Amino acid sequence: MLLRVFKTFLLLSLAQAATTGVTLRNHNKTDGFDGPCLLSEYTNRASCTLYNEVLLCARGFTSNWLTKARYHLISHLKILEWPGYCVNVGHLQSHFPYLRTLDIINSTILKIFKGNFDSSSKIEKITMHDLTSLWEVPASLVENMRHLQVLDLRNNSLRHMKENLIRGPPVLETVYLANNNWDCSDGGLDWLAIENENGTVRNKLADYYQLMCHQQLYRGKPLYKVMDIIRTVKQTCPEMCVCAMTHVVSDAKGTLIPLITANCTEKDLEHPPASLPPSTTTLRLEGNKLTSIGELVQNPQYQTLMDLYLDNNSIQSVKEWEGSEWFSTFRVLSLRGNLLKQIPVYAFDKAFQGNNNIMHVFLGHNPWRCDCHFIPRFQGLLLKYKRVIRDLMDIRCARSDDKTISYVQISTMALGDVCRNSDVNMPISTINIVNLVLLMLILIVVGRFVYDWHKFRATGKLPWISSILP
Template identity: 30%
Template sequence: MARRTNIRGCTHGEWSVGGALSLLLMMVSMMRLHHVTAADSNETGTAATAATTTLTAIEAIPSTTMRMPAGSYSCFNWTSMPEAAGGNCSRLSRNGFLKCYGGMNNLGALAKLGKPLPAQQMLLCGWPLDASRFLGELQKLPRLRALTIEYSGFTEFTFDFPEMAYLQSINISWTNLSYISARTFKRVHTLKVLDLRWNQLIQLDGPLLLPRSFEQLYLAGNPWNCTRNFKWLLLQPEKGRLVVDRDELLCTDRKYKERQMLLVMHYKLELKKECQSHPDLRNCTCLMHHILPKAHIPLYTVNCSHMQFHSLPAYLPENTTTLTINDNLISDINPLRDNPHYRHVVDVHLENNRISNVDDLENTFWLQNFRLFNLRGNNLRKLHVYALDNALNDNENANLLLLSKNPWHCTCKFGMRLRELLNKYRDIVRDAWNVTCTYMQEDELRLAKVLSLSRQDMCNVSAESGTQIHPIDWLNGVLASLILLILGKLAYDYYHYKYYNRVPWIVMKMP
């Protein structure tokens, strides 16, 4: 009897503990999740926290967006789970949470009597190999309110998400997703929160097509290419405001690396507005090619090629550094000298125009500070070589000067100086070997590369006449002989005066 009492007492104690635990679990399962109004934008530096993402859940009331607590609701180290080998799901928790590893192959077995699982939140770790089955399996969870997909190798969705009556939150993070169609989530009419952070998204074709009741879109942590079109963030405020973390979007492309996307798009819109407002630039292409790292000053390029321009534009946007105006009818380059809108322009492309004179740029600020000057294919015949030599010698920024495809005319003096200039600055005049000129040889006009011409060629001295004495040389010889004769006579007279005390006879004849 004592033993029975002992057993009965023990059983009663176990029941008391078990009842207390059951009651506690029931209370926890009945507790409602706290409402979250903003996403946590601070990411910790540890590997475990970086791998652990917050699962977004939905409260019982359909219009309220909730966030599931972290911890077990994570895909960190999911491949070590026993269900991962077969692409299966774990058992449904009491609060309607379903966790699947690499697939949902046992979803039918988990359902009771063929009824759909009453899952409200689902965490899918690893994308299933057969993505086509995913849609069908997903529709077996009609009461699903929150879906999270993490740690997957897929790069794009080959399908659009089906219509789900209760699905309000989709979180796709830590995957290789690099492209997403604007229509991917169009049919999810109840969607309120879409989290696409920490993927490999490079661009969006445009704003995503989302339901009218949509509230929050998260896009940070992706390697965005800001050379693509994201102007809709500013041009469509009703769409841009949905991107909750828009101030955290950073560019990773080479041109705008580590710049804020909103800042880049703002500069692009301002440049477009400025160019379209001026008649000279209305048909030109205006681009931003760089942003200075510390000052965050944008640098612009204006391209007005093939526009039948007869003169350089009278106006350029502030901070324009490059002007490309090839294949036009320009003959005057005076704006480079005195137009204040050109004070920051260091690269000028004037290929295939009608420029015949650049001497007006002599001793100007622009010529002493330019970086690139393309004069190929113009009408240049001569220039002040000494002025260009001085400018290139003083200009530490000079990187490229192109002079080929011009009808240079090599006289003896100019041709020799031009050849010396091309040899001296061959690292800057990189088309020096292609610079050709016309020259006269025996009354015949010839064309040859300047660097291949000799003094005999340009000074019209033939090889046969090279040994003949020029009349000027004859004159020089006569003058030299006279000088020697005078010096000899002076020495003779000095000798006679010193030793014989006789003055020259011409002195005796003088009155």
């Protein structure tokens, strides 16, 4: 007797700990519990009442219902406030083989089902309500039940569900799933996305349009809308890429706007994908064989991108972005590990200055040209936007025979190391020559005006040019 009391106390303590924050590694898995999970463990505080073939048992089963062969009287079993976190349904079926209806209600500690109902089960309806510690009902629990017609799983804390839970039972007609904490991401209910609107599974879900997503990415969003978006992403994702909806937001009208990531890394691509899923905001093209950004600029589908990762390709020039609308709206741009020697500094400065979305830019591990024509302007850009350009330590001069500049960090290098001796005599461009000529002419005109003004004040004689004008 003392041993039984001790075991009961121990199990109740474990169950209480589970409800206050102890999370089991195999939560809601039939193989996650190695104990006996016996129906006879909770008889001390149990009470059972029989009326019209309905047996109602609270806080366990009384010993008389587990020892006497009166199971033929029971067609409907109601289990209330089950005190443990495990129920052995195999034992339940053997004790009550003639059940037609099974209700498990308000069992807030229950989180594991051990065993499963086999093909001899006569149960036609299962109801589970207010099982607030239950994350998942294993498909194996019911998939062999030949007579199950209704499965009511409303008002629990279910997060995941396997397809076979609904598809498995051969005569299952109606399933209720509302008011649960459904996880709409991969591994949760994402398999519903590939189910046709009039498919077998969808037709069995009586409250499909009432289901809500509860995990952080899609919290509070209607499940059917999220599934529609996931379906579109799966159908429009390029074959060589992996696409996922990383987040979803709502606009002022309540329309869901998905944030899609297309991951096409290390696929030996020489050209970017010709198309992307609608609303793709992040594109990862690292580790491919791209040599140009021309197709990225010209393809209108790329204009909605916010984050673009082009690391470890063979891109030599980015001048196509000069004047591009996308270049003034992007959020993240990564060009690490390419073959860039220089960039149009003025275009980058203008785009960065007018871009209110910009967060991160990465330019490291490129063979930057370090001469007096490029470095002063490039260094000024790096220092001006050092809060945005996040890898300044990796932005270095290319390998050179000149040890004073070889692999030197550009943002901190002394300009005297690149602008010395003959390097200072930078070639004068045509536009600068024109500007110098104009400056000289202006100085001549101003000087002549000052001379004539002084002469007029001293002699009262007008300048020669004034005397011949009509």
